[in-house]
Structure formats: structure tokens, C-alpha cells
Amino acid sequence: MTFVNDTSRSPRAQVRPIAIERVELAGFVRRYQDLMKSTSLALQYDYLESSGRIDNFRKAIGSMEGDFTGWFFNDSDIYKWIEAASYSLSYDEDSEIQTRIESLITLIESVQKKSEVGYVNTYFTGERASEKWKDLKSMHELYCAGHLIQAGIAYKRVTGNESLFNVCVKVADNILKTFPDDDCEVTTGHPELEMAMIELHRETGNRNYLEFVQRLIDNRGKGYAGGDEYHIDHASFRDLKELAGHAVRMLYLLTGAADVFLETGDETLLAVLERLWIDLTSRKMYITGGAGSRYEGEAFGEAYELPSGRAYSETCAAIGNVFWNWRMYMLAGDAKYLDVLERSFYNSVLSGISLDGRRYFYVNPLEDVGNHNRKEWFECACCPPNIARLLTSFSGYLYGTTLDEIRVNFYEASRASIPFRDGEVSIVQKTAFPHSEEVNLVISTDLDTSLSILLRIPEWTEGNFDLQIDGVKQKIRPEKGFVRLEGNWKGKTEVSLTLPMRIRMMTANPLLRENTDKVAIQRGPLIYCAEGIDNPTFDVRTLSVPSKRNLELSESDALDGNPVVISGKGIAYDLDDWDKKLYDSLGSVKSKGKNVR
Numbered sequence: 001m002t003f004v005n006d007t008s009r010s011p012r013a014q015v016r017p018i019a020i021e022r023v024e025l026a027g028f029v030r031r032y033q034d035l036m037k038s039t040s041l042a043l044q045y046d047y048l049e050s051s052g053r054i055d056n057f058r059k060a061i062g063s064m065e066g067d068f069t070g071w072f073f074n075d076s077d078i079y080k081w082i083e084a085a086s087y088s089l090s091y092d093e094d095s096e097i098q099t100r101i102e103s104l105i106t107l108i109e110s111v112q113k114k115s116e117v118g119y120v121n122t123y124f125t126g127e128r129a130s131e132k133w134k135d136l137k138s139m140h141e142l143y144c145a146g147h148l149i150q151a152g153i154a155y156k157r158v159t160g161n162e163s164l165f166n167v168c169v170k171v172a173d174n175i176l177k178t179f180p181d182d183d184c185e186v187t188t189g190h191p192e193l194e195m196a197m198i199e200l201h202r203e204t205g206n207r208n209y210l211e212f213v214q215r216l217i218d219n220r221g222k223g224y225a226g227g228d229e230y231h232i233d234h235a236s237f238r239d240l241k242e243l244a245g246h247a248v249r250m251l252y253l254l255t256g257a258a259d260v261f262l263e264t265g266d267e268t269l270l271a272v273l274e275r276l277w278i279d280l281t282s283r284k285m286y287i288t289g290g291a292g293s294r295y296e297g298e299a300f301g302e303a304y305e306l307p308s309g310r311a312y313s314e315t316c317a318a319i320g321n322v323f324w325n326w327r328m329y330m331l332a333g334d335a336k337y338l339d340v341l342e343r344s345f346y347n348s349v350l351s352g353i354s355l356d357g358r359r360y361f362y363v364n365p366l367e368d369v370g371n372h373n374r375k376e377w378f379e380c381a382c383c384p385p386n387i388a389r390l391l392t393s394f395s396g397y398l399y400g401t402t403l404d405e406i407r408v409n410f411y412e413a414s415r416a417s418i419p420f421r422d423g424e425v426s427i428v429q430k431t432a433f434p435h436s437e438e439v440n441l442v443i444s445t446d447l448d449t450s451l452s453i454l455l456r457i458p459e460w461t462e463g464n465f466d467l468q469i470d471g472v473k474q475k476i477r478p479e480k481g482f483v484r485l486e487g488n489w490k491g492k493t494e495v496s497l498t499l500p501m502r503i504r505m506m507t508a509n510p511l512l513r514e515n516t517d518k519v520a521i522q523r524g525p526l527i528y529c530a531e532g533i534d535n536p537t538f539d540v541r542t543l544s545v546p547s548k549r550n551l552e553l554s555e556s557d558a559l560d561g562n563p564v565v566i567s568g569k570g571i572a573y574d575l576d577d578w579d580k581k582l583y584d585s586l587g588s589v590k591s592k593g594k595n596v597r
Contacts, residue, residue: 002090002157004396006202007330010262014333015400015407018418020090020158023395027413028434028561032350032391035357037092041085043358044384045100047377053078056122057107061114071380072123073140073190078104079147080385082164086154087392101155105164108148117177118170120148133178137189137226137233145171146193149200154389156203165203172200176208187219189231191249194256195323198263210263217257217269230297238268242279243300247292247312248382250300251320258327270331277328279303280321281340287506287520288351288527289344290364291317304511308367315352315361315383318344319390326397329409333402335481338409339459341397345390346434347527353387355560360384369541370532399427407454407482411439411499423447425489434525435555435564441495448490454482455497460524466498499524503551503566519545521566523553528566538572538596545570572596 001019008016025033048054052069057078059066082104085097112120121141124132136142152168155161175193179186188194194213201209221227221236228234232245232253243250254273261269283303285291290313293301298314321344329337352361359374362383377384399416400407406418406425411433418425423446431439443453457465457478467474467483470493476483485495501524508515521528530540551568571593578589 002087002154002393002396004393005199005259005327005330006157007262009202010330012262012265013330015330015402017330017396018399018401018416020087020393020396022418023398023414023416024091025395025398025412025414027429027431029391029394029412030414031561032353032357033088033091033394036084036388036392037088037094037097039357040353040384040388041081041088041097043376044081044388047381047384048078048081051377051381054104054107057104057111060122060125061107061110068123068125068128073144074381075120075122076140076144076147076192077381077385079144079151080382080389082151083147083154084385084388084392086151086158087389090158090392091395098159105155105167108164108167112167112170118174120145120167120171135189136186136224137231140190142175142188142193143190145175146196149193149196153196153199153203154393168200169204172197172209176212179212182215184215185219185222185224187216187222187224187233188253189225190246191232191253191256194253195259198256198259201263210260213256213260214264217253217260220253230299238272240272240276242303243276243284245300246298247300247317248298248314248320251291251317251324255320255323255327258324258331262327262331273328277324277337285321285340286311286313286348286366287343287508287522288313288347288364288366289318289321289340290348290366291321291344295363304509304513306512307514309365311363311365311367313348313364313366315349315364316386318348318352318364319386322349322390330400333480335409335456336459338456339481342410342458342525343527346525349387349390352383353391360387366529404450405452405454405484407456408441409456411456420445420447420451421449425451435561437498437501437524439497439499441497443489443493443495444491445489448488450486450488453485453489453495455485455495456482458499458525460501460504460522461499462502464500464502466496466500468496470494471496503549503553505545505547505549521551523564523566535596538594539575540572542573542575543570543596544573544593567597570596 002021003017003019007013053074055064056068058064082101085101108120111122112118121144148171149168152164156165194216197209197213217237220233225231225233229245232250254276257269258273284300286306292298292312292314293305293307295312298312322341325337325341348364351364354374359376360383361374362378365372398410398412398414399418400409406420411431412429413431414429416427426444428442429439433439504522505519506522507519530543532540551566554565555562556565573591573593
């Protein structure tokens, strides 16, 4: 069984996930999973090959001549691809993908054998071998090792084959041997190894991996990663008062710290996690769930520094936001973390990939004049395989369990077989979510026992919903974002849930000065965009909409899945009187408006 994070034995996990194999998607996200299999993974592999990333392994073992190609962290893209491809095998066997994974594993094994000590990094071979471990701040050795470990765990869980897992155990043990002492001067320049080592601890039971991660976190602020804010080394972790520095690094670090709490219950870590989560959601997150506003340093800015046109909002940061909020949910059981995860997933992760699965955004601005387009690949290609590993593993996020509960975390047409006590509970979801308000669940089981089924009520419903069990209307008040359905579920039960998707005009905190007198349009979990390509008769930058909601819904047949389109009446202003003018006195320029749809 394949768990994204196996918290089945984590002492502080309030909620535990369901294995990916037990949940078969059939709706909105399944289309993206099919794209991964039919298009994205194959194209990504081709780019890994044509960009020289795979050749770096051949060069490292001497089967090919030449020097290392590309960025020093390029190995990590291959590992993320293996992880994504492994997850894809859990719901659809594919001999070509399997063959490609095995060929890559053979190369990785050969690199490790040549190192003789368990070390794997193709940049630090040949003349550069003597430089390994000399610059942990900048050179991403621990980052690459983390992605290798995650790939090895995923491949083992999906296939049962331990070849790559054995490699990553040797990699982890080599790291422990290289940095053996409690006072050893080590922390990660780019966090990632933290969550990987914790998952390796969960897979093996070896507490040495857990204790090493604790040391990595405790060593922050001591100057081992340069002592600067960019590397989140400017203060000790427990003294952090706000999100700062490189957004992806910070979010990955918080994910690793949440993993440590799940294993140890260290309340001082939890206090930091909760404090920084409030900072994110109340001061430093875009309405899309995007994170990191600055191009400079790919960094979090100051509080309320969230420009739309200059939004950096890296796709990997949105993925980091998903990872962190997933752990926060597992440790607290509160649906507010799933609300942020959902917002980030639908609006900042999925914006990072085109509808045909061939192109990607690295940066996700909320406003643009038409110059920002998705690309097939990047020189720094962290985002494409990162999106792939999240999409191919998304089945593992839909449900959770406790000792006496089954929790429905997200809504997606799907079929799940959930182990519970001495039996199984089948849940079939029928829905066109996220475009449809209606979710129908058919719950079937032979278990003759009492259990609770919890249904998430997203924050965007503002507490409004309609619930029926076998046609009988229910009145239940949500607690921590869930409604609890209690009883004996033996046989077959039909549950109908309506989550009203009112069109909401969202406004921003007045301290977010750029958004003064602006609104964003939201329906359900989705943030909408007025695009020039859909509105060719006026400049959307001049559009003004009335506060009275005169908006209408329709389905579009121009895009796959028949998404809901929002239309309404507004006013667009012409700019004739501003020709060759940048400034003028208030009232002297009479902008003329025209009614537009």
C-alpha cells in the first residue's frame, strides 16, 4: 500500500491517510492524472534526457564522456520524476514507464557503487569529488538526497521493489556517518531532506533519521547556512516570528517541522507552526493560495506586500503550501488547513500546468498584459516534476481515518475502499466538483458496528449547506469544518450534500493597498479571472463591475470538463483623453465609460 505520508504509527497524528491504491479518481482531478500518463510524464522524461540530466549519471559512471551539464541540483528533477511516475503506477500499470524507472534506478545504483560510501550526486564526481559536503548552504547536496529518498520510498511502496529504496537507505546512512555528532555544524541550505528523513524513519522505524532531522531544525540560526534570512538561518527556528526568506525553502522547512511534531509531540515546534500559519493566512498569502511575492530572492515580502502584476507565487511554493497544510491537518484534525490546501491546489498548483499537460508556469502572477506564457521546460525545472508528483498522488489526500471516524476531506468523483476495524467501507462519490454544488455519496459496508463519517464543509460555503441521508433532511452543525454523521452503516446508504457555490465578490484587507477598490470573483473553491482573450471588445484593465451582483452562470463547451463561466454587466473606460498623458489634475479628464458584458 502506498501512503503519501504514512502516519499510521505517528503518535501525534489525529488523522491518518488512506492508501493511494484504495481511492480511484474518476472526475476533475482524474483528467489531470490521465494527462500525466498520456502526455506529461513522457515529455518530462524526454526533457530530462535532452537537457543532459540523465547523461550526467552516465558521465558519472564513465559510460559517457564530458563534464556535468546544467545546474548543480539537476539530479533532483530525475528523482521527482521517478516519484511521480511511481505514484502513477499505483492506479494504472504502464510497462514503458516501469522500464524507464528501472533504467534510471540502474544508473543511480551504478553511481552509488562507484562512490563506495553510499554517496550519490553526479555533480560531485571526478575532479569535484573532493568538494562534496563543503558548501551545504548553496550546493543542494542534502536537498538532492531528500528527493532521492522520497523517490525510493514511493517506488518501494507502489511496487514492492526495494532496489531504489536500498540505495536511498545507504544515502541516508552516509549522511548520518558524515555528520555524526550532536554538535555537528550542519543544517540544510534548501530544506527538503527533513520531510524525506522523517518518512524514512516511518518506513524503517530507525529513530536515527528522526533525531538527525531534529538536529537540522535545532541548528538553524547558528550560521551553518550562511546566517541570512534567504536561507532561513537568521534566527533559531523556535524564535521565528514571521515567514521570511525564500518561500519554497520556508514552506518545506515548516513541512519538515510539522513532520517532527507528528513523531515527537514537541509543543515548542507546534507553537511556531501555528504562529507562522496565522502569518501566512492573514498577511502573506494571495487569494489564490499562492505564496512568495518577491522576484528578488523568490521570497516572502513584508506583511500585506502582495502585488498582483509582480506576484512571484512560484508553483513549487503552492505545492509547499499543500504539503505543509496537509501535515497541519493530520496533527490537528481541523478543516481550516484543508481549506487553505484546497485554495492552493485548485488556483495556484493547477494554474502551473496547461490544460494539455505540455506547458508550465514557474511564476504565477495574478495580473498580466499578455506577455507571461507557460513554457515546455525550464533551465531550473523544479516545478514540472513537482506538479506531477502531487497530481499522481492526489488520491491519497481524499480521505482520512481516526479510531472511530472516516473523514471525507475533498470532493471528487471517485470510488474508495476504506479499511476500518475488521472490515471495509466503500464510498462512491458522484459529483462534477469543483464546478458543481452537488455531491452524492453512496456508502456501503458489511460492518455491523457504529462509526462516524465526517463530511467537510468548506469555508467558502459560509456555513450554508444542505444534507440528506436516504432522502431525509438532516440538521447538523459543523465542528472544526466537518459535519459528523453517526450510526450503523451496514448495508447501503445514500448521502446527498449540496455545497452552495454563491458567486462571491471578495475584498482585501485595507492594509493591502494595491487592492483598494478592487474585488476578486470567487465561486466555490475557484478564483476567476477576466481575460482579454475572452473579452476582445474592451481592455480588461479598465473594467469596473457594480457591487450589486448581476452575475450569471453558464457552462462552457470550449474547454474540457465543461467548466462554469461567469458573465455579467460592467463598465469599461476608454483612454482617449489620456493619450500621451501620465498624470493630470483630478476632474480635468473625463473618462467615458461604455456598458460591456
